[in-house]
Amino acid sequence: MVVESKKVKLTIDGKEIEVPQGTTVYHAAKSLGIDLPIFCYHDRMPPFGACRVCLVEVDNFPKLQTSCTLEAKDGMNVKTSSKIAQEGRESILEFLLINHPLDCPICDKGGECPLQDQTLKFGPGISRFFEEKRKLAKKLPLGPVLMLDRERCIACARCTRFGDIVSGDHALEFVQRGYKTEIGTPGGGPAESKYIGNTIMICPVGALTSQVYRFRARPWDNDSVASTCTLCPVGCSLKLDSRDGEILRTRSHEDPLLNDIWLCDKGWFGYEHVDSADRLKTPLIRVDGSLKEASWTEALDYIADRLKNEKRAAAFGGNALTFEESYLFQQIFRSLGIPHIDHRIGMPEFSLNDEGLFGGMEEPPASLSKLSFALILGCDITEEFPVLWLRLKSALNQGAEAYFFGHFAPEVRPYFKETHLLTPGDEEASIAKVLALAEQLLNKGGQGAILVGSQYLNSPSRKNVLEELIRFRMKSKNLALHLLDACEGSLGAREAGMHPETGPFNQPLDNPGLSAKAVLQKGASEGWGFLWVAGSNPAAKYSRRVWKKFRENLGTLVCQDLFLTETAQEADVVLPVLSFAEKTGSFISISGKVQKLNPGKEIPEGIYSDEMIFHEIGRRLGVHLPGSAEMSVSGVAPSLHRIPKRKAESFDRREERQSSILKSENSSGMIRATFSRPLFDQGVRMKKNPHLSRSAKEPFLRLHPDEAKPRGFSDGDKIRVSTPAGSIVGKLKLDSQVAKGTLVLPIGFEELPVSELESGFINGFTVDLEKE
Structure with a gap:
């Protein structure tokens, strides 16, 4: 039985309305089409009433009330357009403007600024303030991406409350009191947050701006396209804003099922690599030991000639590929009778039997x-x-x-x-x-x-x-x-068939191939004919020893990527490709939702998409492939809107809480390793984002203090971590939030290449520790 919520009836500007109990006067007025100004209120956070600009008059109330905090009651008579209400709102806006600088012509918020809009609609026509405005810091960086202009701040508290309520990281806070109140950080240093871009979005003035977008363009000059973030498995909806063929910023695009209106900072600022000067611009072919520029015809013919009769070949896909590109890639190899196909480059590899159920x-x-x-x-x-x-x-x-x-x-x-x-x-x-x-x-x-x-x-x-x-x-x-599998495009690659034991949509194969790791091992010992790498970087994902031995015994190495990665530097053919912001396709989110990629800028001249490359090679080899990205999706799954669920039966201010820390016993004294995957690492795409790359912290080996003491280790010591396969040296950080008997190894840092331990990134292997 459906229980209806209790209703209350009130009158607003002479219009009677019935709303659910608990509705605020602001929302009741909004449902009648009555516009009231707001600054502090945001519909993803509880009402606060800090800015006082949404004032209304209510019969039998002694003074004006903030409509965003006032709950509608039976019989209430509200006046939003009375003289006293209008004068009250106008006065608040006048007070806010007393010290707000006239920066509109140079402010990044210009053209999409609530303060501009509300002042024009509700504010005074002239200013009565002639004294000098107060002078505060105009260009105060609070970290690698956030810029604060304290003169523009109106103390609405949206940014501080976002950290308190939405993200819980308390990155920003009010410092000092009264007239001297201003925005700062808890420790006075850089803002510590993975979500700071959201505070820029919800700031109603130009107090918080992006260092990446600062003084780049006006919003009306930008071309905006809806697309998808491919930098983590969630696949958030976003918008790409470009001007003159360059991506200038990304913005969140509301998606009720996925990211709502939010993004993490990778989504907000992880686009600079798209227009990096270091991007590959032309195909390269190795001649006399060096990579030389070549035409597309020469490069594609070279690849086709060496692949057409080679059975000891393998395809290493990557999480940078769209679903359609992964499908086309594996289809080329399967059409040639080659089963050695994998996307799990530098990822844990489980057989179908041991995997149980794939992620999502x-x-x-x-x-x-x-x-x-x-x-x-x-x-x-x-x-x-x-x-x-x-x-x-x-x-x-x-x-x-x-x-x-x-x-x-x-x-x-x-x-x-x-x-x-x-x-x-x-x-x-x-x-x-x-x-x-x-x-x-x-x-x-x-x-x-x-x-x-x-x-x-x-x-x-x-x-x-x-x-x-x-x-x-x-x-x-x-x-x-x-x-929750922690690799950005792995679900789409798996569903597309980039796996040695399954074809598209996880159909088991009669003749499975070798996994990526098995290909490297077999090639290192017996030799290998041909490896095609698309969207991954195995030279940096596996141990140097294994990769070097494999490369010495490999015939032809083809690599297609945005940059001259470690793998590309050793390749016989290197092909430049389009970025996520320049191509169409599908990204399968962690929930199985099919998200669309759309080009947000002009396609760079002379660069092919991965899809076009696969089609050109397929044509040269006589392999029939679907005619376009859209056709390849509909050809594989005509009704595809969401990846079918795998049924379980088929293996389908901060308030400190009193946490119960139950630590496991470690009577053996052995240390077992596990991995952490920091959001901000030193991967290729992160390194090519000049601003966001500075968010990456120094990598540490983390160990519980009780394990360090008997070994004579101190915080900050250089420690050698060894397995029978290899060793690495890193700086130690003592951390009581790590289980006893556990060493935490961070993934994604050049100075701490954990792949040298050759664990296959499976947790729980035993390591030896010694001080350097």
């Missing part, structure tokens, strides 16, 4: 906002899936509870009700406790979810862990199971 979310990210509880198993959520944290934080704001089990506690641990730390290798043993807790929470009612991250999914016991979770999921109502 059972429900869209929006469902996380409505949870009553969440069990997070080994997912460093703000680093690996930052926008999912914003969804989950929304649920926590409404009383939901979160519990964490994993090798090290995420930075958002204070928001978890309990944090259980376990040594790598104990994932399967922890499942009984996880499921007992889940059953207890389900018995209380409400909707729950289990979010399984890389610390569990990349465990040697992955299959057994998933079997237990799936069995529990099948018998439980109101529970979703989300498998």
Whole structure:
């Protein structure tokens, strides 16, 4: 039975209206088409009433009221256009403008500034203020991407409240008091946030601006195109703004199912590499040991001639490819009878039998906002899936509870009700406790979810862990199971058939091929004929020893990429390709939603898309391929709007909480390694973003203090980490939020090449530690 919410009836400017109980006067007026100015209010945060600009007159109230905080009541008579209400709003705007500088001609917010618009519509026609305006910092960088102009700030508190309420990182705060109140950071240093771009978006004036976009263009000069962010697995909707053939900024594009109106800072600022001067501009062919410029005809003929009769060939795809490009890539090789196809370059490799169930979310990210509880198993959520944290934080704001089990506690641990730390290798043993807790929470009612991250999914016991979770999921109502694999385009590549054991849409193959790692091993020992790399960088993803031996015994290496990567530097043929902002295609989000890529700028002259390259090679080899990206999608799956769900039966101010830290015993004294995946690393695309790349922190080896003391280690020591395969040296950071018996290795940093340990990026391998 549907229970209707209670209604209240009130009058606004002589018009009677009935609204649900709890509605504010501001929203009631808005539903009647009455426009009221707002600055501090934002519909993704509770009302605050700081700016006072939405004043209205209400009968029997002694003074004007802020409509954004005033709840509508039965019989209330509201006047928004009375003389006293208009004068009140006009006065507030006049006060705000007293010290606000007349920067409109040079302000980045010009043309899309609420203060401009509201002043024009509701403000005074002239200023009565003749004294000198106060002078404050005009160009104050608060980190690598954020610029603060304190003179323009109107103290609306949107930016500080975003950090308090939406992201929970408290990156910005008010400092000083009264007339001297201004925006700063908690420690006085750079703003520490993965979401600072959102504060620029919601700032109603030009106080917070982007260092990347600063003084680049006016909004009306930009061409705007809706597209998709491909820099993490979530696949957020965004807009690309370009001018004169250059991407000048990206903006969030509201998507109710995925990212709502938010982006992480990779989405906001991770586009500078698109117009980098270091991009490849012409094909290259190795002649007499050096790469020389060549024509497209020469390069494509070279590739086709060496591939057409070569059976010891392999295709290494990458997460930079669209779904359609991955499909075409694997189709070329399968048409030639070559099964050695893989996209898991530098990623954990599980056989189909050991994999259990491939990653993805059972429900869209929006469902996380409505949870009553969440069990997070080994997912460093703000680093690996930052926008999912914003969804989950929304649920926590409404009383939901979160519990964490994993090798090290995420930075958002204070928001978890309990944090259980376990040594790598104990994932399967922890499942009984996880499921007992889940059953207890389900018995209380409400909707729950289990979010399984890389610390569990990349465990040697992955299959057994998933079997237990799936069995529990099948018998439980109101529970979703989300498998969060931390690689940006891996779901699309897998569904397209870039896998040695499955074809498109996970159809098992009668004659499976070798995985990427197996190709390297076999080639190193027995030799290999041909390797085509598209959208990945295996030379930097595998150990130098393995790659060097393989390359010495490899006949032909083809690489297509945006930049001259480590792999491209060793290739026989290098092909320049289009970036995500210059091509069409599909990106499969972590929830299975098919997101579209659209070109946001003019295509650079002389550069082909990956799709065009595959078509040209296919034509030369006599391989029939679908005629376009759109045709390839419809040809593979005519009704494709969302990747079909895999059924479980087929292996389908900050308030410190009292967290329960349950540390596992480590009686053996051995140290087992696990991996972290920082959002800001030193990957190729990150390095080519001059501003955002400065967000990458120094990489550390993290170890619990109790493990360091008996070994004589101190914070900051240089430590050698060794396995039978190799060793690396890094700086030690002692961290009590790491489980005892655990060493945390960060992925994605040149100075700490964890691939040298040759673990296959599977957690739980034993390492030896010694001070350098």
